[in-house]
Amino acid sequence: MKDISSFNNYPHYPVMLDEVIKICNPNKGGDFIDCTFGNGGYTNAILSFSRTKVISFDRDILTQKYASILKNNFKDRFKFYNEKFSNLDKVLEEDFKVDFVIFDLGLSTMQINDLERGFSFNAKGSIDMRMGKNSISAQDVLNNYDQKTLNKILKYFGDEKDSSRIASNIIKERKKSPILSVPKLVEIIKRSKKKNFKKKINISTQTFQALRIFVNKEISELINGLINATKFLKKGGKLIVISFHSLEDKIVKFYFSNYSKNKSRVSRYFPQENNEIIFFEDYKNKIIRPKEREIKKNNASRSAKLRVAIRSQDNFSYPTALKKRFSNYLKLENENV
Ligand SMILES: C[S@@+](CC[C@H](N)C(=O)[O-])C[C@H]1O[C@@H](n2cnc3c(N)ncnc32)[C@H](O)[C@@H]1O
Numbered sequence: 001m002k003d004i005s006s007f008n009n010y011p012h013y014p015v016m017l018d019e020v021i022k023i024c025n026p027n028k029g030g031d032f033i034d035c036t037f038g039n040g041g042y043t044n045a046i047l048s049f050s051r052t053k054v055i056s057f058d059r060d061i062l063t064q065k066y067a068s069i070l071k072n073n074f075k076d077r078f079k080f081y082n083e084k085f086s087n088l089d090k091v092l093e094e095d096f097k098v099d100f101v102i103f104d105l106g107l108s109t110m111q112i113n114d115l116e117r118g119f120s121f122n123a124k125g126s127i128d129m130r131m132g133k134n135s136i137s138a139q140d141v142l143n144n145y146d147q148k149t150l151n152k153i154l155k156y157f158g159d160e161k162d163s164s165r166i167a168s169n170i171i172k173e174r175k176k177s178p179i180l181s182v183p184k185l186v187e188i189i190k191r192s193k194k195k196n197f198k199k200k201i202n203i204s205t206q207t208f209q210a211l212r213i214f215v216n217k218e219i220s221e222l223i224n225g226l227i228n229a230t231k232f233l234k235k236g237g238k239l240i241v242i243s244f245h246s247l248e249d250k251i252v253k254f255y256f257s258n259y260s261k262n263k264s265r266v267s268r269y270f271p272q273e274n275n276e277i278i279f280f281e282d283y284k285n286k287i288i289r290p291k292e293r294e295i296k297k298n299n300a301s302r303s304a305k306l307r308v309a310i311r312s313q314d315n316f317s318y319p320t321a322l323k324k325r326f327s328n329y330l331k332l333e334n335e336n337v
Contacts, residue, residue, distance in 0.1 A: 012109040013298040014041025015242055016290050016306055020102065021045060023240060023308055026052045030099040033057070033232060035085035035225060038108040040066045047074045055092070059084045059132040060111065084133050086224035092232060097314065099237045101229040105222065106244045107131070107212075109300065119212060121204035123182040129215045138211045142179040144337040147171045152332055157219075157247070158210030165192040166207060209245065219329045222248060223322060226255050230279050230319075233311040239280075242306045247329070249287075249305050255322055256283045256309040277317050280309040 014020075020042060024030065029051025034043045037056035040063075046052050047070065054077065056067065067080035081091050085103070107119055111131065115123040118138060129138040141153070147167050154163035169192045170179065179185055186204050193203045213219065229239055239256075243249045257263050260283035288306040295302045323330060 012039040015301045033101045088228040097234045103241045157213040158206035160206040237311045
């Protein structure tokens with residue numbers, strides 16, 4: 001198999017690829033949806049098994065060039081859509097079913113290292129943060145949203161303890177001149193943060209994460225993506241999700257356990273909406289983490305958590321409890337100026 005991570009200047013190492021392959025066993029063949037194509041690491045690996053077919057999605061237009069390389073190699077066994085995974089149901093036929101749906105959330109190395117896009121606090125240019133198919137950029141948020149909403153964005157999506165001081169300094173700064181560049185935002189964060197020398201992560205990490213999640217509506221995307229993926233899985237099909245921060249993992253864990261066979265037994269005495277909806281087999285709350293040797297090779301994999309749920313039947317009713325449980329985040333993501 002040709003390693004397609006080398007097709008660009010910033011190789012993206014597919015996180016926990018061995019584990020994903022072991023779970024899917026593509027040697028036996030199967031139909032796949034790769035919701036986060038990226039540099040095509042998973043898609044390429046799966047297609048290298050001859051009896052597989054993959055439909056891939058990515059919202060970032062720049063991924064299309066890697067998709068064209070795979071199209072040339074694998075012809076009819078591969079299809080690519082430059083589309084958000086929340087729109088799976090707008091693209092695929094209603095009765096279409098697959099054996100596996102995979103999500104590898106977050107950003108690719110290619111996106112982080114493209115300093116023009118402003119995802120990284122090391123970038124020197126403008127602060128944009130759009131993954132693709134967005135309506136707003138980080139600049140729009142920083143220069144137009146009110147202090148209360150900015151504070152909430154940083155607190156909810158970044159778990160940033162100094163959110164209120166950062167939000168207040170953003171407002172003060174933009175009254176002098178618009179906040180357009182990464183270094184300017186980093187400077188505001190530095191001025192706003194209490195010194196905490198024990199902290200291992202960069203002081204800008206949480207603010208950048210929060211803005212990125214908000215700009216790309218990542219929580220709405222994940223929730224709608226999971227719901228849609230469920231519709232397209234056959235009975236016995238596997239839903240595989242790799243997440244990189246605690247809010248994402250909380251959503252995946254809630255979804256898998258709340259709609260599994262064993263959850264409905266546990267909660268028999270606690271009537272709740274959707275109690276009777278079962279999508280998945282018994283869910284054991286097992287998390288798979290990358291091995292030490294992978295983390296050594298690719299430090300970005302250190303926070304990855306992989307969860308798998310197995311479809312128990314191919315029914316579908318709308319799982320309203322999932323949206324209800326995370327409604328405060330969904331409401332915030334939909335807040336306009
Ligand atoms: C971590 S990378 C995936 C890497 C890929 N597994 C590989 O091996 O090359 C995540 C990718 O998902 C894409 N993405 C994130 N959110 C998305 C969404 N809501 N819809 C479609 N693509 C999304 C990003 O643009 C990025 O390219």
